[in-house]
Amino acid sequence: MALSETPRFSDITTIAVGGRIARFVEPTTRAAFLEAVIMADTTGKPLCVIGGGSNMLVSDDDFDGVVIRDARREISVLDEVTPVEEGADPSVTISATAGVHWDDFVAYCVRMGLAGVEALSGIPGTVGASVVQNIGAYGQEVASTVSSVEVWDREERTVKTLKSDELQFSYRDSLLKRSMYTNGAHSAPSRYFPSPRYIVLEVTFTLKHATHNTVNMTQLARALNVTVGQDFEIGEIRRAVLDIRAGKGMVEDEHRYMNHWMKDTVVSSEIYDTMSLEDEDRNRYSCGSFFMNPILSQEVADTLPQDAPRFDAELPDGSKGIKTSAAWLIDHAGFKPGYKIDESSRAGLSTKHTLSLTNRGDARAVDIIELARVIRDGVRQTYGVTLVPEPVFIGVEL
Ligand SMILES: Cc1cc2nc3c(=O)[nH]c(=O)nc-3n(C[C@H](O)[C@H](O)[C@H](O)COP(=O)(O)OP(=O)(O)OC[C@H]3O[C@@H](n4cnc5c(N)ncnc54)[C@H](O)[C@@H]3O)c2cc1C
Structure with a gap:
């Protein structure tokens, strides 16, 4: 398939960022889905099975691999x-x-x-x-x-x-x-x-x-x-x-379903009752929460200010840990809702809260990554906690 006949990742991801896809397949049966995966693995090219593209940040470069989106909706x-x-x-x-x-x-x-x-x-x-x-x-x-x-x-x-x-x-x-x-x-x-x-x-x-x-x-x-x-x-x-969720801009933007590549991927969702077509909301062009809530050892949690949120949680090794709020850390490190590196930046924090990094219009992956770095480094300097991103990064690094 020629590049022009395939979508860009920016067409099929909620943050609307990412380069052209070399091969795009939408199987409509179980056998065709399996066959597409097996074929892709046989070629040795990277394989990306994509769903709604709401948890990935992809490079602006062309993706020289296979993207498969399961079209079965049963x-x-x-x-x-x-x-x-x-x-x-x-x-x-x-x-x-x-x-x-x-x-x-x-x-x-x-x-x-x-x-x-x-x-x-x-x-x-x-x-x-x-x-x-x-x-x-x-x-x-x-x-x-x-x-x-x-x-x-x-x-x-x-x-x-x-x-x-x-x-x-x-x-x-x-x-x-x-x-x-x-x-x-x-x-x-x-x-x-x-x-x-x-x-x-x-x-x-x-x-x-x-x-x-x-x-x-x-x-x-x-x-x-x-x-x-x-x-x-x-x-x-x-x-x-x-x-x-609608009040926080934490739903998808309806406009993305007007795009040729997204039509028919949703059947009857009522989430659209909460949207207004005239009123495109750039806060919805995100990957959702960009950073995970950190789970810290008791020792590190004790170094946070008294008013930082604390919840009982489990560390990866199964021992007792303390979960705090990424949104709180970001906000208290000085990054307020709507924060941009500078006024002309194409990426910014949601204007409603500090959880989402958003595409304010024509942002490229590098713009999102640059913002993410500034925020991660700022939180680390202030609180000594390194935030870990939630989305899958394809061709980009923090
Ligand atoms: C506005 C907004 C709000 C959000 N709110 C929340 C929230 O409240 N809670 C929450 O947990 N998450 C939230 N998210 C994150 C996201 O919606 C979830 O992670 C969601 O499950 C991702 O689904 P997707 O189909 O879009 O995955 P994609 O982004 O398409 O893929 C993500 C990863 O899953 C893999 N994958 C996709 N399909 C398959 C498959 N069939 N088999 C194997 N691997 C597969 C992909 O290869 C990729 O590695 C939010 C995102 C946005 C944009």
Whole structure:
């Protein structure tokens, strides 16, 4: 395929940055998906399996490799979804192919009266990538509802079913994500990079047939006028989450779906109720949270100011750690919402909060990286904590 017949990464990523793709394939069947992956691996060229492109920052240079985007959008309910009798097991098993738009999946579950993912409403991307980085928000994490993931193992060249306890889920991490690197996120790339050793074909979830679910996060509880730990109707939880996210610019921009390369990748998402076509919001041109919340040893956490947020967490070696807030560190190191290196910069922090680095218009990967460096270095100088980015970096380095 000639370069002009393929998209640029800037056409298919939420931050709208990145160079031309040499080969772009959109398989519509399981067999075609597998064949595309096997073919790509045989050529020895880099393989990037992309979903919604909402967790990657790609170089402006041409990408001399294969990009595969699963065009299958199938959701199957494996158990009967009927109201359960008092005392009966309310579990329902539901599967979705990797290419299903994540918020289409959440909307479907809520409509069917299936609880467990409603607080993850409005997260951009696909079902396939949701398990790569164990998405989480507003008191829920996808790990708690995933029962198994069907993958293509590029090492053993076979299809496998990985059970939840084999996936080694932790905060924004999993066995799948770790297989892209030699020693944890953003260390030297493994030979599978920029995609995992395990390509997700389908995810099976165990949800609960229930009209209500527990509200687990203060900000959400406040929006619903309840206290943390109380139950609330799942449709209302979804609506409240979408409203909070829209208020922070933490949903995708609708304009990206007008682009030829993005049409038809979403089915029925209600996230667009929260958008206005006239009013393009540059705060939405991001990779979401750019830096992960650091998990520190007690010793390092003790050096932070008294008012820095602190939550119990686990360090990678399983010992007790303290999670603090990347947004707080960035803000208190002097980088306020809307911060730019200089007025004419094409990259800047979101004007609504300090979590997202955003493309203010025509930004290139180098502009985003330059901003990220200034922020990372500023936080390190002020607090001695080195922030680790959340998105996958392709052809760029911090
Ligand atoms: C506005 C905004 C808000 C966000 N909010 C949140 C949030 O609240 N919580 C949160 O956790 N994240 C959030 N994110 C990050 C992002 O949405 C998630 O990480 C999402 O799961 C990425 O999905 P994707 O399909 O876009 O992945 P992509 O960016 O397309 O890919 C990311 C990685 O996953 C790999 N991958 C994709 N598909 C497959 C597959 N089928 N098999 C194997 N590997 C695959 C890719 O190769 C790549 O390495 C946000 C992002 C944005 C832009």
